[in-house]
Each structure stands twice: as C-alpha cells, then as structure tokens.
Amino acid sequence: MHFAQEASTGFFFLAPWLVFAPLVGLLINLIFGQWFMKQPWGENAVGIVASLASGAAFVVSILLTSSLSANHGEVARWYLADWIQIGELRLDWTFRIDSLSSIMMLVISGVGTLIHIYAIGYMREDVRFKNDVGRFPRFFIYLNLFIAMMMILVAGDSYMMLFVGWEGVGLCSFLLIGFWYELDLLGRTSWSNSNAAVKAFVVNRIGDFGFLIAGFIMFWALGSFQFDEVFEAAEGAAPGVILAITLLMLVGVAGKSAQIPLYVWLPDAMAGPTPVSALIHAATMVTAGVYLITRSAELYTLVPQAQYIVALTGAITALFAATIAVGQYDIKKVLAYSTISQLGFMVAAVGMGAFVAGMFHLVTHAFFKALLFLSAGSVILGVERGHHHLAHASGHHGSKHGKNKGKKKEQRHEPVHEEEGEHFDAGDMRNMGGMRKTMPITYWVYLIGALALAGIVPFAGFWSKDEILLDASLHYPLIYWMLTVAAFLTAFYMGRQIWMVFFGEPRHEAAAHAEESPGVMTIPLMVLAALSVLGGALNLPFEGFHNLGHWLEYTLREVESLSFNAPVAGIATVLAVVAIYASWLIYGRSPLRAGEVDPLKKRLGSVFTALQNKWYIDELYHAVVVTPYMKISQFLADVIDWRFWHDWFHENVIVGTYNWISHIGLNRYADQRGIDAAANGLATVTQWLSVTLRQIQNGFVRSYALSVLLGVVLIVGYLILR
Amino acid sequence: MIPVNYYIILSAILFTIGVVGVLIRRNALIIFMSIELMLNAANLAFVAFSSVIRSFSGQIFVFFVIAVAAAEVAVGLALIVEIFKSKRSIDVDQLSSMKG
Amino acid sequence: MNLDLIFFLLLALIAVATALGMLLSRNAIYSALFLVLNFVTVAVFYLLLGAPFIAMAQITVYAGAIMVLFLFVIMLLGAESLPQEQVLPWQRPLAVLLALALAIESTFIFLTRARPLGDVTQPDESVNTVTNLRALGEALFTQYLLPFEVTSILLLVAMIGAIVLVRKEKRVP
Numbered sequence: 001m002h003f004a005q006e007a008s009t010g011f012f013f014l015a016p017w018l019v020f021a022p023l024v025g026l027l028i029n030l031i032f033g034q035w036f037m038k039q040p041w042g043e044n045a046v047g048i049v050a051s052l053a054s055g056a057a058f059v060v061s062i063l064l065t066s067s068l069s070a071n072h073g074e075v076a077r078w079y080l081a082d083w084i085q086i087g088e089l090r091l092d093w094t095f096r097i098d099s100l101s102s103i104m105m106l107v108i109s110g111v112g113t114l115i116h117i118y119a120i121g122y123m124r125e126d127v128r129f130k131n132d133v134g135r136f137p138r139f140f141i142y143l144n145l146f147i148a149m150m151m152i153l154v155a156g157d158s159y160m161m162l163f164v165g166w167e168g169v170g171l172c173s174f175l176l177i178g179f180w181y182e183l184d185l186l187g188r189t190s191w192s193n194s195n196a197a198v199k200a201f202v203v204n205r206i207g208d209f210g211f212l213i214a215g216f217i218m219f220w221a222l223g224s225f226q227f228d229e230v231f232e233a234a235e236g237a238a239p240g241v242i243l244a245i246t247l248l249m250l251v252g253v254a255g256k257s258a259q260i261p262l263y264v265w266l267p268d269a270m271a272g273p274t275p276v277s278a279l280i281h282a283a284t285m286v287t288a289g290v291y292l293i294t295r296s297a298e299l300y301t302l303v304p305q306a307q308y309i310v311a312l313t314g315a316i317t318a319l320f321a322a323t324i325a326v327g328q329y330d331i332k333k334v335l336a337y338s339t340i341s342q343l344g345f346m347v348a349a350v351g352m353g354a355f356v357a358g359m360f361h362l363v364t365h366a367f368f369k370a371l372l373f374l375s376a377g378s379v380i381l382g383v384e385r386g387h388h389h390l391a392h393a394s395g396h397h398g399s400k401h402g403k404n405k406g407k408k409k410e411q412r413h414e415p416v417h418e419e420e421g422e423h424f425d426a427g428d429m430r431n432m433g434g435m436r437k438t439m440p441i442t443y444w445v446y447l448i449g450a451l452a453l454a455g456i457v458p459f460a461g462f463w464s465k466d467e468i469l470l471d472a473s474l475h476y477p478l479i480y481w482m483l484t485v486a487a488f489l490t491a492f493y494m495g496r497q498i499w500m501v502f503f504g505e506p507r508h509e510a511a512a513h514a515e516e517s518p519g520v521m522t523i524p525l526m527v528l529a530a531l532s533v534l535g536g537a538l539n540l541p542f543e544g545f546h547n548l549g550h551w552l553e554y555t556l557r558e559v560e561s562l563s564f565n566a567p568v569a570g571i572a573t574v575l576a577v578v579a580i581y582a583s584w585l586i587y588g589r590s591p592l593r594a595g596e597v598d599p600l601k602k603r604l605g606s607v608f609t610a611l612q613n614k615w616y617i618d619e620l621y622h623a624v625v626v627t628p629y630m631k632i633s634q635f636l637a638d639v640i641d642w643r644f645w646h647d648w649f650h651e652n653v654i655v656g657t658y659n660w661i662s663h664i665g666l667n668r669y670a671d672q673r674g675i676d677a678a679a680n681g682l683a684t685v686t687q688w689l690s691v692t693l694r695q696i697q698n699g700f701v702r703s704y705a706l707s708v709l710l711g712v713v714l715i716v717g718y719l720i721l722r
Numbered sequence: 723m724i725p726v727n728y729y730i731i732l733s734a735i736l737f738t739i740g741v742v743g744v745l746i747r748r749n750a751l752i753i754f755m756s757i758e759l760m761l762n763a764a765n766l767a768f769v770a771f772s773s774v775i776r777s778f779s780g781q782i783f784v785f786f787v788i789a790v791a792a793a794e795v796a797v798g799l800a801l802i803v804e805i806f807k808s809k810r811s812i813d814v815d816q817l818s819s820m821k822g
Numbered sequence: 823m824n825l826d827l828i829f830f831l832l833l834a835l836i837a838v839a840t841a842l843g844m845l846l847s848r849n850a851i852y853s854a855l856f857l858v859l860n861f862v863t864v865a866v867f868y869l870l871l872g873a874p875f876i877a878m879a880q881i882t883v884y885a886g887a888i889m890v891l892f893l894f895v896i897m898l899l900g901a902e903s904l905p906q907e908q909v910l911p912w913q914r915p916l917a918v919l920l921a922l923a924l925a926i927e928s929t930f931i932f933l934t935r936a937r938p939l940g941d942v943t944q945p946d947e948s949v950n951t952v953t954n955l956r957a958l959g960e961a962l963f964t965q966y967l968l969p970f971e972v973t974s975i976l977l978l979v980a981m982i983g984a985i986v987l988v989r990k991e992k993r994v995p
Binding site: 724745746756759762772788791794796812 | 827
C-alpha cells in the first residue's frame with residue numbers, strides 16, 4: 001500500500017525535503033559555482049549556500065521529529081513516487097519516519113551542517129595551499145550530494161532504497177577522498193590520492209556485493225524489500241535463510257563500517273580533506289552499517305548465531321585497530337584507526353543485542369570524533385600557515401640553512417628546516433609540539449574530544465562506552481574483556497597524541513609559527529565540544545533519564561534499560577586514568593624532541609614496528625589478492641586480448657578471411673571471372689555479331705538480291721514442307 | 723489437251739532464269755532485261771489460267787502489265803543513262819559507295 | 823504424246839534456250855536479240871492459248887518498242903561488254919544454286935501438290951472473231967475502266983519522268 005498514515009497534523013509532508021534541500025544547494029552551486037568564484041564574495045556564497053542547504057535538512061529533521069513525538073512515536077510513512085514495478089517486485093520511493101531514522105537524520109544533518117560551516121574556512125585555506133582556487137565549489141557540491149544520499153539511506157522505507165543511498169554515499173566517498181586526485185598527501189603530483197579513492201570504492205564494493213546477495217535472497221525467500229513486510233515474513237521463514245541474509249548483510253557492514261577484514265580503505269581515506277574525514281569517515285557514512293544492523297534488529301534476533309558473529313567481529317576489530325593506532329605518527333591516521341576501533345565497539349554492541357547502547361555510542365561518537373577530526377584539521381592548517389609564513393618571510397629554498405628562528409630553541413636540538421616547501425608533511429606529529437600555546441582554542445576543544453573518546457566521566461563518551469561494556473559484562477565475558485583492553489588502549493593512544501602534539505617544544509619551525517584558525521572554523525568546533533560534554537544526557541543509566549532508550553522503544557520491540565553499575569564503570573574509569581598516566585610517563589614527562597625516536601619503539605622494538613606498519617595487512621592483501629588479480633588481468637589483456645585476439649586472430653582469421661572473400665572470392669572469381677567475363681563476353685559477342693552481320697551490307701546490289709532469293713526459297717520450302 | 727500445269731512449270735522455269743539473270747549479271751541493262759523476262763513469265767501464267775477458266779480477266783491483266791512494263795522500262799533506262807553519266811560505267815558492282 | 827504436246831515441248835525448248843542465251847551472252851546486243859526471240863516465242867504461246875490480241879500486243883509493244891529502246895540505250899552507252907568479274911566470287915555459284923532450288927521447288931509444287939486445274943484445249947475459230955475482240959474491249963472499257971485510265975496516267979508520268987531525268991541541270995548564274 002502506498003499512501004500510509006499521512007498525519008493531518010504534523011510536518012511529514014516535508015519528508016522529501018530531507019533529500020531535496022541538499023540537492024537544491026548542490027544544483028545552485030553546480031550552475032552558479034564558477035560565476036560565484038569570479039566575484040570577490042564568491043567563496044562565502046558557495047559555502048553559505050551549501051551550509052543553508054544542509055541546515056534546511058536539519059530544520060526539516062527537527063520538524064519531522066517533533067511531529068513524530070507528537071504522534072507518540074508512531075511510524076509515519078510518506079510516499080513520494082513509484083520506482084520499479086515488475087511482476088511481483090514493487091519498489092517505490094517512500095520515506096519512513098520513525099524514532100530510529102529520526103535519530104540518524106538529526107545527527108547527519110546537525111553534525112553535517114557544522115562541518116559545512118567549518119569547511120568554508122578550511123577549504124578556503126586548503127585550495128590556496130594547493131594552488132587551485134577554482135576547485136572550491138566542487139567540494140561543496142560533493143558534500144551536499146553526500147548529505148542527500150545519506151538521507152535517502154536513513155529515511156528509506158525499504159532495503160532497496162537504503163541500498164540506493166548506500167551506494168550513493170560510497171560514490172561521494174570516492175569523489176571526496178579523491179578530491180585532490182592528481183596529488184598526494186604532501187602536495188606532490190602522484191597517483192596516491194586517486195588510488196586511495198579507488199581503494200575505498202573497490203573495498204566498499206566487496207561489501208556491497210554481500211549486501212546485494214542478501215537482498216536477492218530476501219526477495220526470493222520473503223517476497224519483498226519493504227521493512228515491515230520483510231520482518232513479518234521473516235518470522236515464518238526457515239532459519240537458514242535468515243542466517244544467510246544476516247551474515248551477508250554483515251559483509252556489507254564490514255565494508256561500509258570498516259570492520260575486519262574490509263577496514264583497509266579507511267586509513268587510506270585520510271588522503272581526503274579533513275572535513276571529509278570528519279563527516280564521512282567519522283560521523284555519518286561509516287555509521288551506516290550500524291544503522292543497518294539496528295534497522296534489521298528483528299532479523300538478527302531470530303538468529304542468535306549471527307548475532308554472536310557480529311559481536312565477535314566488532315570486538316576483534318575494536319582491539320585490533322586500537323593496537324595499530326598506538327604506533328601511528330600521522331595525526332589523522334591515529335584518529336582513523338580510532339574510528340575503526342570505535343565502530344567495532346558499536347558493531348559489537350548491536351551484535352550483542354544492545355541496540356540502544358550501540359545507537360547511543362553512534363551519536364556521541366559522531367560528536368566527539370567529528371570534533372577531533374575537525375580540530376586535527378585546524379592543527380594541520382595551523383602548521384601549514386606557519387610553514388608558509390616562514391617560506392615567505394625567509395624566501396624559498398632558503399640559503400639561510402638551519403637558521404635559528406625560534407626563541408625557545410635549545411642549542412643542541414635545532415629544529416628541522418625543510419629545503420622545499422611542497423614536501424613538508426603538516427600532519428606528522430613528529431613535526432608538531434607545543435601547539436597548546438600557539439593554538440589555544442584548538443587545544444582546548446581537542447582536549448575535550450580526547451577525554452570524551454577516552455571515556456572519562458562526565459564526558460559523553462564515558463556514558464555511551466560504559467553502557468556497551470555493561471551489556472557485554474552481563475552476557476558475553478570474552479567480548480567484555482576484548483572491549484576493555486581496547487578501551488585501555490584508546491585512552492593510551494589519545495594521551496600519547498595529546499602529549500606529542502600540544503605539549504613539549506615545537507619540533508619544527510613551522511609548528512613554532514603555527515597560527516590559530518579563524519572563527520568560521522573554531523565556532524563549529526566549540527559547538528561540537530559542548531555537545532561532547534553534554535551529550536551524555538541523551539541516555540544516562542539512571543531511572544528517568546533513559547531518553548534515548550525510550551525513544552527507540554517505539555521502533556525496537558524490546559529495549560533493555562540497564563541501570564548504572566558501579567563496578568563496571570569503575571573498572572573502565574580506572575583503566576582509562578591508568579592509560580593516560582602511562583602515556584604521560586612515556587610521552588609527557590620527558591617530551592619528545594626533534595629527530596628523536598619514539599620511546600615506545602625502544603621498549604617494544606619489532607612489535608612497535610609491526611604496529612606502525614599496520615600489522616602488514618595491506619601488504620598481505622596486496623600479495624594475496626591484488627597481485628594475482630593484476631597478473632590475471634595482465635594476462636587476459638596482453639596475451640588473450642592483444643596478442644591472441646588482436647594480433648593473431650583478428651589479423652589472420654578475421655582480416656584474412658575478409659581479404660580472401662574480398663580479393664579472391666568476390667574480386668577474382670565473382671567479379672572478374674564471373675561478372676566481368678559475362679559483361680565483356682556480351683560485348684564481345686555483340687561486337688562479333690555486328691562485325692559479322694555488317695558484312696551483309698556491302699553495297700552490292702547483287703548480294704541484296706541474293707538474300708531476297710534466299711528468303712523466297714526458304715519460304716516456299718517451308719510451305720512445301722508444311 | 724495440255725495440262726495447264728505444264729504452262730505453269732514453263733513459266734516458273736522462265737521466271738527462274740530471269741532471277742538468275744538478275745543475280746549473276748553485272749551489266750545493268752542485262753539485269754533490266756532479265757526483269758522483263760520475269761514479267762513475261764508471269765504474263766504467260768496469267769494467260770494460261772485465263773484460258774483455263776475461260777475469262778478475260780487474265781488477258782486484261784496482262785494488258786496492264788505490258789503497259790506498266792513499258793512505262794517502267796522508259797523510266798528505268800533513263801535512270802541508267804543518268805548513272806552512266808556520273809559513274810562512266812553500268813557495272814552494278816561499281817555503284818557501291820560504301821567504304822569497308 | 824500427241825501433236826499438241828510435241829509442239830508445246832518444242833516451243834518450250836526454244837523459249838528456254840533463248841532465255842538462256844540472253845543470260846549467257848557476253849555481248850549485250852546478243853542478249854537483247856535473244857530476248858526478242860523469246861518474246862516472239864511467248865507470243866506464239868499466247869496464240870496457242872487463244873489470246874490473239876495479247877499476242878499482237880506482246881509483239882508490238884514488247885518486242886517492237888521496249889526491246890528497241892533497250893537496243894538504243896545499249897548502243898548509246900557502248901555497253902556491249904564488261905571487264906571480268908572482280909568482287910563477290912561466292913555470289914555466282916550461290917545464286918545459281920538457290921535459283922535451281924527455287925525451280926525445283928516450283929516444279930515440285932505444280933507437279934505433285936497442286937490439284938489438277940484443267941486442260942488447255944486448242945482454241946477454236948471463235949477466238950478470232952470480232953465479237954471476241956469486242957467482248958474484250960467492252961470488258962476493258964467498262965469493268966476495268968479505272969485501271970485503264972490510271973494506266974494512261976502512269977504512262978504520262980513515265981514519259982515526263984524520263985524526260986525530266988535526263989534533262990541537264992540549269993546552272994544558276
């Protein structure tokens with residue numbers, strides 16, 4: 001049925017504007033973008049248009065949520081148009097507004113709008129550092145497209161509509177990671193960024209394949225893609241079928257939400273500009289997998305074996321990624337692995353059946369991870385500013401080699417001064433240090449984000465992570481221990497990062513001359529910081545404060561509301577504090593100096609090297625998957641296609657046959673000997689005939705008379721013989 | 723009591739001789755004379771038949787044939803004289819002006 | 823084999839012989855004279871067939887006028903004999919052959935195929951009477967008047983034509 005409950009009161013009719021508003025912003029920037037850029041106020045215009053579009057989606061989300069709550073959480077479905085109708089398959093564009101999708105909508109559009117505003121300031125500087133100002137509008141077009149696609153994903157009423165959004169955000173991820181497609185992270189001309197984009201797309205594709213097979217089985221066994229119909233049919237279906245569907249969907253989740261074994265694209269995705277990392281790879285797109293599992297809760301609860309596999313996958317990923325994060329030097333890579341680890345937490349949570357805890361962590365993680373990424377971007381830009389300031393002040397290819405510019409340098413450890421500006425890595429933490437004095441605002445918001453991530457009370461991360469740990473401790477001890485260790489490592493590497501970046505002395509002149517970011521960037525940071533502090537209020541584990549839990553009850557059938565458990569919370573907090581103290585011992589007490597080796601390396605040796613090299617997983621994939629594939633492809637292209645097909649078969653068989661038919665067959669036999677001969681022969685015969693018959697006309701009367709006599713004789717003879 | 727067929731056969735023989743004369747001789751006058759012989763043979767046949775069927779029609783026809791033959795000879799000889807004036811010969815083979 | 827037949831054969835022989843003589847003479851005068859003899863013979867045949875008027879007309883017009891005309895022209899042109907044959911050597915034998923074929927064919931028809939037409943009887947006295955001649959004249963001037971008049975015009979035309987043909991062209995000054 002198409003026309004669902006279209007509430008006469010309420011703003012449900014605005015549902016399509018979730019998608020249309022960003023699309024309108026996209027179109028305006030697409031059509032007028034270049035014209036904007038010719039005006040002096042152009043960049044502001046582009047950014048404001050995009051931010052307003054995203055903001056409009058946020059306003060619509062708020063209105064929809066308020067209408068929903070006025071309806072006591074009753075699911076509202078708003079039909080837009082038909083899409084495919086073949087036989088029994090009926091797909092249409094219907095928006096589903098229920099408590100689960102409303103949470104997602106608010107997070108996406110809210111955090112998204114803040115990131116749009118931030119991106120105005122960030123991209124303004126980034127395009128100048130990369131010398132391509134004209135590319136500015138393209139960024140915002142892609143960002144708005146992403147918001148639109150993500151809205152389709154979360155507000156869809158069927159698995160296929162979800163999949164459309166799923167693919168769409170994959171596409172936007174590709175476009176945005178490869179935004180500087182001709183460069184690499186340091187600004188040199190390279191395949192590096194475009195390879196990262198392709199890697200993201202291809203690895204996601206593998207996940208999508210799993211999702212699609214799950215979808216096909218779903219339609220074949222259950223007869224529909226629409227959520228309510230699927231859930232209803234699932235109860236009577238064979239468990240094997242549901243198991244297959246759920247496990248294949250897990251493959252899709254592993255791809256999109258960067259779980260083992262398909263997480264490898266996310267660290268490479270840091271090649272994109274930082275707002276991209278914040279929006280797509282921290283706050284929203286990667287959470288699509290968690291949303292999918294939560295949405296399919298009714299399917300998963302039917303097959304506990306699948307749930308356990310999900311939870312296990314999440315827990316292993318959380319632990320694995322956390323270990324790698326300890327050994328990373330790039331500020332964004334640390335956050336990337338941290339994201340993978342936190343996604344593991346969420347996936348483990350929903351695998352265990354703690355959907356509320358998972359969604360809670362999703363929301364709080366969106367706040368503080370976006371905050372952390374954006375702040376990291378601010379740090380990177382600050383260092384870049386310092387670097388360019390130096391380059392312009394002292395002249396490029398400075399002849400003043402290693403001149404002491406800073407006031408706080410010690411004689412022995414002269415800061416490093418790069419010869420060429422383009423190869424300076426502004427994201428390397430080994431080049432930073434002492435940033436809390438040069439970029440104070442960034443320092444404070446970063447600190448808040450880090451504390452929230454580490455799970456320190458009373459920041460938001462504590463409450464959400466604690467709820468997951470609590471649920472695990474009650475039902476799944478193994479997972480509980482894995483997640484606890486992961487939480488310990490989380491606090492450790494965040495501490496390490498804070499000490500390395502913001503404390504100590506600058507290890508590079510550029511860091512010494514870093515400048516604070518402008519207001520357009522720092523204000524969204526502060527908003528996100530506030531949310532990171534207060535976000536815990538969404539679902540405190542105390543009676544009367546289970547807001548999120550109650551809200552989600554409308555969608556999920558059962559919600560287990562857990563109350564505060566002091567031992568679990570205590571262990572978690574103690575571990576976090578211990579981890580931070582350990583990091584202080586290693587990195588904070590005697591700050592790292594320029595050129596010095598990471599002290600952990602000295603202690604752990606080859607283990608640290610393994611961590612730094614991400615456990616060599618990428619190399620493993622390359623050897624096991626990529627290289628054979630390339631070899632086969634090379635073989636097919638070179639030998640089969642080119643040498644065999646093109647060179648031999650085409651030239652000899654096809655062209656040869658054709659030539660034979662043309663030259664020998666048709667030309668010689670048919671044409672020359674056949675037709676020409678016939679035509680020429682005809683002419684020859686005619687000629688001979690004419691030559692012969694002409695001789696009758698010889699001008700002699702006697703011969704003419706003879707012919708008359710001949711005729712007479714013949715006729716008379718004929719008459720006689722008749 | 724001669725069957726008229728004999729007269730007709732005689733007429734045919736004379737006619738044939740006339741035909742041969744037309745074809746063989748190169749002298750235009752001899753050819754003309756052969757034509758007259760042919761006409762004469764035809765006249766003989768007419769008269770023979772006329773006597774068999776006892777009607778005057780054959781004879782009258784012969785009368786006209788003779789008259790026409792006279793006219794024809796007059797004109798024909800005039801033509802031959804003319805041709806002789808230009809060609810200086812009455813050999814019919816000389817009358818051909820076709821080349822090749 | 824009665825007298826009539828012998829007579830007929832004799833005359834026929836003479837006729838054919840003279841005809842052949844005309845054909846084979848090298849001299850045109852000889853040919854003309856042979857032809858005259860032929861005409862006379864044929865006139866005798868006419869008499870035998872009971873057509874005295876035609877016989878006389880034949881001798882008068884044919885042998886007397888036409889052949890004389892021929893002789894005049896022969897002697898005018900000096901065309902007694904011609905040089906030897908030069909072209910179309912194949913034509914003579916072929917012509918003889920074909921003519922022979924024609925003769926045989928005709929003979930064959932009239933000997934075998936044609937139904938007997940009748941006999942020619944000896945003419946009796948009545949053919950010489952005036953009434954016979956009168957009847958001929960009457961038929962000529964009543965039934966066959968038109969052809970008669972047309973023939974007279976034809977003769978007129980022939981005369982004029984002959985004169986016109988041999989006239990010298992007047993040069994326009």
